[in-house]
Amino acid sequence: MAKTTRWDDGYWLLLMQLYLRKPVGVKPIYSRKMVELALELHIEPKVLYAQMLRLRRLDTPRIERLWNTYSHNPQKLRKGVQMLRKMKGFNNAEEFYDGVDVHTTFERDFLPIQGYPALTPLMLTLILDLYFRLTPNTMVTDTPEVAQLAKKMKVTPRTVVEALHAFQVCDPYLRQREATDDNLQEACNDIWQRYGNDNPDQLVATASMMMDYFKK
Numbered sequence: 001m002a003k004t005t006r007w008d009d010g011y012w013l014l015l016m017q018l019y020l021r022k023p024v025g026v027k028p029i030y031s032r033k034m035v036e037l038a039l040e041l042h043i044e045p046k047v048l049y050a051q052m053l054r055l056r057r058l059d060t061p062r063i064e065r066l067w068n069t070y071s072h073n074p075q076k077l078r079k080g081v082q083m084l085r086k087m088k089g090f091n092n093a094e095e096f097y098d099g100v101d102v103h104t105t106f107e108r109d110f111l112p113i114q115g116y117p118a119l120t121p122l123m124l125t126l127i128l129d130l131y132f133r134l135t136p137n138t139m140v141t142d143t144p145e146v147a148q149l150a151k152k153m154k155v156t157p158r159t160v161v162e163a164l165h166a167f168q169v170c171d172p173y174l175r176q177r178e179a180t181d182d183n184l185q186e187a188c189n190d191i192w193q194r195y196g197n198d199n200p201d202q203l204v205a206t207a208s209m210m211m212d213y214f215k216k
Helices: 010-019 032-041 045-057 061-070 074-086 121-131 144-153 157-170 182-196 200-214
Strands: none
Touching (some): 032 045, 045 061, 121 182
């Protein structure tokens, strides 16, 4: 059932602390710190991103008061955040949802695939984006694009190639029907169903944002 987030005022302090981290400003949706906060609160990164935009605009008197109280006093902000994190159940987001769509799958996108601890669904999304940029005979370890993506994700080129081969099984335009490892194949099937049959521009845009997770 569709749900919406009922925002707790204490969460503004967590967002403000992240916003003020250098470089100061709104952080990319899939930047590592944004994702870490999203996982801590069990709230999708895109929801936190939208709230961070509101924080930048100071679009309510309440947000403006919080900003004036904490933004120029790092010690006070730090103490406020520490106190919030000590509160019982502060990161139990279930009680903060009321009426908008909540995709519980987002947390699984950052968890290792069973049997493939070096890979996550997020990483498979990036590999699928690469898949559509290559031809089958270039889906090998010595292809520069494969090596570059592997280096960014800190996995071996062989790991990327295994996922590329699993996506070949998903591709209806190929006659590749020999499945790879069952766990990897299932995970690739899920990503293919999510993006492979949709508008390719959506995958390109999503992968571009997700790449921020691997930036230092």
